[in-house]
Amino acid sequence: MSAALNEPAGLSAETVAELHSIAARYPEPRSGLLPMLHLVQSVSGRITPEGIEACAEILDISAAEVSGVATFYTMYKRKPVGDYLVGVCTNTLCAVMGGDLIFERLKDHLDVGNDETTEDGKVTLEHIECNAACDYAPVVMVNWEFMDNMTPSSSVQLVDDLREGKEVTSTRGPRICTWREAERVLAGFPDGRVDEGPGAGHASLVGLELARGNSWTAPTADEARRDAKTRDSGTAESKAGAAAQADTSRAETETKQEEGNKSD
Numbered sequence: 001m002s003a004a005l006n007e008p009a010g011l012s013a014e015t016v017a018e019l020h021s022i023a024a025r026y027p028e029p030r031s032g033l034l035p036m037l038h039l040v041q042s043v044s045g046r047i048t049p050e051g052i053e054a055c056a057e058i059l060d061i062s063a064a065e066v067s068g069v070a071t072f073y074t075m076y077k078r079k080p081v082g083d084y085l086v087g088v089c090t091n092t093l094c095a096v097m098g099g100d101l102i103f104e105r106l107k108d109h110l111d112v113g114n115d116e117t118t119e120d121g122k123v124t125l126e127h128i129e130c131n132a133a134c135d136y137a138p139v140v141m142v143n144w145e146f147m148d149n150m151t152p153s154s155s156v157q158l159v160d161d162l163r164e165g166k167e168v169t170s171t172r173g174p175r176i177c178t179w180r181e182a183e184r185v186l187a188g189f190p191d192g193r194v195d196e197g198p199g200a201g202h203a204s205l206v207g208l209e210l211a212r213g214n215s216w217t218a219p220t221a222d223e224a225r226r227d228a229k230t231r232d233s234g235t236a237e238s239k240a241g242a243a244a245q246a247d248t249s250r251a252e253t254e255t256k257q258e259e260g261n262k263s264d
């Protein structure tokens, strides 16, 4: 069962209380581990041993189990992260559209390598895998908010603006907050910015526009079920037909072989 609201080293009583409140949101408290780890990052700037111990104690699981989760997902950081986590997508599509160039330019400009933080503690740079925003390639993310259709020079401008404290707005999202603030949101404590910015960009809406222009509509649930049934029975029939055809061919081949053996 849950431990009392004591205060593990390095975490305030308020944070421990919030960790408990996250665990209490779920019928199975251990389901709260992921947002709890985000809360630890929001206050400690990374996953600390104290944070791991606190989560383990509250959820009545072992520190090894918490550590296993924290080291599995790349959103959990074992090293301190700067004010802005800048992720450059270098997966295939973004890479060929300029993601590799952006990453190289930012490494030079910021004088850091992958997963390293600038000396002023402002920017941590990392290359990231596909963020399901390929229609806006190449994509850069700041604290998990999208910056679409980037170039090497717009990426340099972006990190310069962040380091100078200018207000930066995501292409399809809100004003950019700090990484720790974003981590608190991921822990389930809203910052009121959820409705800022457009929810979807033009590239994502092209399919919808095409469908409307052609008066295409999605089938109802009943129609979809009927279609699936027809498809399934058609597949079963064609499989049965193919099997019967194969049997016939095999029988014909065997007959021919037998006739050949007799004439020998």
Ligand code: FES
Residues within 6 Å of the ligand: 089, 090, 091, 092, 093, 094, 095, 129, 130, 131, 132, 133, 134, 137, 138, 139
């Ligand atoms: S390859 Fe970059 S978002 Fe998909």
